[in-house]
Amino acid sequence: MDALSAAFVLVADPYVLWVVLASSLFGMFVGAMPGLTATMATALLVPVTFFMPPVPALAAIVSATTMAIFAGDIPAAMLRMPGTPASAAYTDESYAMARKGQLDLNLGTNLVFSVVGGLFGVAVLIVAAPLLAEIALNFSSYEYFWLAALGLSCAVLIATLDPLKGFVSLLLGLAIGTIGIDPAAGFPRFTFGTVELMQGISFIPAMIGLFAISEILRSSVAMEGGFEAVEGKVGSIFKGIGAVARRYWFNVLRGSVIGTVIGALPGAGADIAAWISYAVSKRFSKEPEKFGTGHLEGIVDATSANNSALGGAWIPALVFGIPGDSITAIVIGVLYMKNMNPGPMVFIQNPQFIYAVFLIFILANLLMLPLGWAAIKSAKVILRTPRNVLVPLILIFCVVGSYAMTNSIYGVVVMLAMGIAGWLLEENGFPVAPIILGLVLGEMFEQNFMTSMIKSDGSFLAFFERPIAGVLGGLTVAVWGLFAYKAVRGLSGLRAATA
Amino acid sequence: MTQFTRRGLIASIAAASAAGTLSRESFAQAAYPSRPLTLVVPWGAGGGTDATARIVGALLEKDFGQPVNVVNRTGGSGVVGHSAIATAAPDGYTIGMVTVEITMMHHQGLTELKPTSYAPLALMNEDPPGVQVKGDSPYKTVKDLADAIKAAPAGKFKASGTGQGGIWHLALIGWLQAMGLKPDHVAWVPSNGAAPAMQDLAAGGIDIVTCSVPEGRAMIDAGRAKSLAIMAAERNPMFKDVPTLNEALGINYSVGAWRGIAGPKGLPADVQARLVAGLKKAYESKEFTDFMTNRGFGIKWADPQAFAAFMEDGDQKMGAAMKAAGLAKA
Amino acid sequence: MRANDAVVGVLLIVIAAAMVAYTATFPAFPGQRYGPALFPRLLGAGIILCGAALVVRGLAARRMGEAWIAAGDWTREPGKPLTFALVLACLVGYILVSESLGFIVTAAAILAVLFWRFQVRPLLVLPLAVASSLVVHWFFASLMRVPLPRGILDSIL
Incomplete structure (x- = not known):
């Protein structure tokens, strides 16, 4: 328990608390602004966290994302525009409630059950991560190979609406990841003799390009000043929440569980969690006909789910170095920069940092209650921020952030190239999140394959010999079997439809 | 921001006259260094090289009275950062930490850069490799392990610690050759640095890790790995119980990963003299010695001439070893 | 700018084919059956297969009257x-x-x-x-x- 008390000391540092507060306000703002996502908030925070010690750096990311996911609900209800994609699943429902005059009840519900869902996700993280880390200490390259394979498979299977295009994105991400020195033989691939390309496609500038620059390109041609909020004053938002909790307690639990599990699955984050739990809620509701008319039930499920997904996503990120969503993909980059290489070793080497992250998660979720209340109260002012000033400033932040990652103009070049590519891909219905997963997991996948082959003297059987590796391998094969089954069925369905 | 306080002005005049370059031109520029310096590190933030560079940077900053920004230029197995140092303007405002890889990369055909591409300033550190095995390994001494390796067929034992052709790979090759074995008698499993290799060792994926002892410290302290020997002339004061190869096997083989400071070729003589003086002062400071010994890092000094000779010697040894192992580009 | 899936598919196939062709210049890994060329080749093959599937889909959409390339409204x-x-x-x-x-x-x-x-x-x-x-x-x-x-x-x- 020494580590726990050390963690308390780390978190109680006034500097850390100041960082938590400042990044919470930042996260609230970014989340509430339509077009600025929680992932983007994290990407913009990275250059700032670069020179911080590990604990405040992680605190900044945890607090900002926690707030951003909730804050996305505010413009969803007021403007029918989700602040972040995580609120998209129930934006229409929320807006319908607001128009029925139930804006207060809607925002109160969103706030309170975001806090509850968030705390649930953290609780699972606190219990599961150290247990999994103990098991993961015995993982060799075989197990890591299968984990990477499983992560890549999940990304295609559940994380995208169009599996074919999702798969293309993933393959493109993996292909981009092969640029640079190869992880086994040390040979420079696809560098065309340039020194800069030997470092590979730097991950965070690529991320800033894919998520932020492509968004700036889109909004540069959709610039309409500020936003006009719905009529109606915000009153006392906590009225009637007790009744909601009594009526829908099971929905809160179910949403939180689904959210945590989906968050923990690689490649799928808060937005998918919200969509799935909303669909589940409707499927099992006693009154599904009310969904879509401003009914609270589905919102309770989904708003719990998207916040619990945040904590869930940290489980594979911390224990295996496999991101649960695009936010933790960035977190892994930050951990590497702080020499806290994610993996079971970090639980032995720096347990106090891990506990500090847990404490900050709890703190941020509790802080969300007063800050969320304040954000709701001042929402109309926040939403009046002129976008024509904001967008150019974000562009400059992106440039500085990318530059700071490589300490050279190379980062900005990568950012621009990936920004244009991301914009083009999204225009054509290719999701960009799998690209990031491919970039993060590609090296892990290839390196562990190559080292396993060297260790086993070229025998494929060795991949199934160790017990855990065998189970993970079987699971991966099963996932692909399911995928093939679905694809075949989908294809015959398509034929029937076109015939 | 340059501040023209009276004391600053007097100090710069004094420094300029001391360097013997007082003239109208240098009066306008003040004495070197008159603005912030950049110290390029070819490896990632948080690692051993980064930590060493940051303490050197902090001590130089104190001596020079100018900020010294440590800038990580990572990737490409060190090529990117080493290239940034060599191609910087030779004005003394960009220097960098060069590492043992500069004597190895050009043999592999990764770059044209070699030790002579730099103006060497000072050698600061050298760490010898160790021989680490799993915590519950049957081999209690390095002699047990050596005997088992000799008795086993080629390729049976697997070792790791860094990438293919990296410094710890060459350490293994050198050790095997010193025992009269072939360079590939123990198979090398490339890894992404010492930490993942130590984890794979603890997980039972590989048999030996030949990284330096301080790099394996976390696993050793946790009891999941143990160090059987170090390939050095003397024991490390932080790890007194670990014998040298010479003591245990009578093999006199030592090779190490070193770190030094260098600038781009063509540094003006007065700038170089000022930098070497600052580095010497940093090296001799108590802060530096305490910092390095606490982490178990070895300290080793060489002035520019000796450092150049040291690199040249290492370059030839590495070239020969890599050629023998088939790692060098023909 | 939205292109028909067939156009995207052909583009992907060309890029992937170039990538696979370029791996021919990669050296073998001493003493190993698989070298640095393996992974890019697998990825290239995957992209080519997906590209082909996109071409099939795009041609079907084309028959339903979709344009080859449509610029956005803005x-x-x-x-x-x-x-x-x-x-x-x-x-x-x-x-x-x-x-x-x-x-x-x-x-x-x-x-x-x-x-x-x-x-x-x-x-x-x-x-x-x-x-x-x-x-x-x-x-x-x-x-x-x-x-x-x-x-x-x-x-x-």
Whole structure:
């Protein structure tokens, strides 16, 4: 328990608390602004966290994302525009409630059950991560190979609406990841003799390009000043929440569980969690006909789910170095920069940092209650921020952030190239999140394959010999079997439809 | 921001006259260094090289009275950062930490850069490799392990610690050759640095890790790995119980990963003299010695001439070893 | 800009084929059956298969009357294509001149151009651009020690 008390000391540092507060306000703002996502908030925070010690750096990311996911609900209800994609699943429902005059009840519900869902996700993280880390200490390259394979498979299977295009994105991400020195033989691939390309496609500038620059390109041609909020004053938002909790307690639990599990699955984050739990809620509701008319039930499920997904996503990120969503993909980059290489070793080497992250998660979720209340109260002012000033400033932040990652103009070049590519891909219905997963997991996948082959003297059987590796391998094969089954069925369905 | 306080002005005049370059031109520029310096590190933030560079940077900053920004230029197995140092303007405002890889990369055909591409300033550190095995390994001494390796067929034992052709790979090759074995008698499993290799060792994926002892410290302290020997002339004061190869096997083989400071070729003589003086002062400071010994890092000094000779010697040894192992580009 | 899936598919196949062809120059891994070329080749094969599937899908959509390439609605609105090009030009410009002009000058110029284009009140454009670039430089270069290029302001910083 020494580590726990050390963690308390780390978190109680006034500097850390100041960082938590400042990044919470930042996260609230970014989340509430339509077009600025929680992932983007994290990407913009990275250059700032670069020179911080590990604990405040992680605190900044945890607090900002926690707030951003909730804050996305505010413009969803007021403007029918989700602040972040995580609120998209129930934006229409929320807006319908607001128009029925139930804006207060809607925002109160969103706030309170975001806090509850968030705390649930953290609780699972606190219990599961150290247990999994103990098991993961015995993982060799075989197990890591299968984990990477499983992560890549999940990304295609559940994380995208169009599996074919999702798969293309993933393959493109993996292909981009092969640029640079190869992880086994040390040979420079696809560098065309340039020194800069030997470092590979730097991950965070690529991320800033894919998520932020492509968004700036889109909004540069959709610039309409500020936003006009719905009529109606915000009153006392906590009225009637007790009744909601009594009526829908099971929905809160179910949403939180689904959210945590989906968050923990690689490649799928808060937005998918919200969509799935909303669909589940409707499927099992006693009154599904009310969904879509401003009914609270589905919102309770989904708003719990998207916040619990945040904590869930940290489980594979911390224990295996496999991101649960695009936010933790960035977190892994930050951990590497702080020499806290994610993996079971970090639980032995720096347990106090891990506990500090847990404490900050709890703190941020509790802080969300007063800050969320304040954000709701001042929402109309926040939403009046002129976008024509904001967008150019974000562009400059992106440039500085990318530059700071490589300490050279190379980062900005990568950012621009990936920004244009991301914009083009999204225009054509290719999701960009799998690209990031491919970039993060590609090296892990290839390196562990190559080292396993060297260790086993070229025998494929060795991949199934160790017990855990065998189970993970079987699971991966099963996932692909399911995928093939679905694809075949989908294809015959398509034929029937076109015939 | 340059501040023209009276004391600053007097100090710069004094420094300029001391360097013997007082003239109208240098009066306008003040004495070197008159603005912030950049110290390029070819490896990632948080690692051993980064930590060493940051303490050197902090001590130089104190001596020079100018900020010294440590800038990580990572990737490409060190090529990117080493290239940034060599191609910087030779004005003394960009220097960098060069590492043992500069004597190895050009043999592999990764770059044209070699030790002579730099103006060497000072050698600061050298760490010898160790021989680490799993915590519950049957081999209690390095002699047990050596005997088992000799008795086993080629390729049976697997070792790791860094990438293919990296410094710890060459350490293994050198050790095997010193025992009269072939360079590939123990198979090398490339890894992404010492930490993942130590984890794979603890997980039972590989048999030996030949990284330096301080790099394996976390696993050793946790009891999941143990160090059987170090390939050095003397024991490390932080790890007194670990014998040298010479003591245990009578093999006199030592090779190490070193770190030094260098600038781009063509540094003006007065700038170089000022930098070497600052580095010497940093090296001799108590802060530096305490910092390095606490982490178990070895300290080793060489002035520019000796450092150049040291690199040249290492370059030839590495070239020969890599050629023998088939790692060098023909 | 939205292209028919068949167009995208053909493009992907061409890129992947070039990638696979290039791996022929990669050396073998000494003593191993698989070398650095294996993984890019597998990926290339995967992309080619997916590209083929996209071509099939795109041709089906084409028969239903989809255009080969359709530009977004905004391209027909006056001024919008220019705005879009201006944002890209600002980024390319930063890459080209920031090293010689320095961060503060380049960033202020970019901000001024974009503020002007996005119709910020004319009197505010310059003060806002200069003040923001100074603040960003102060925060990142002085506090965070990011080595932002100093350029022509080198002597007075």
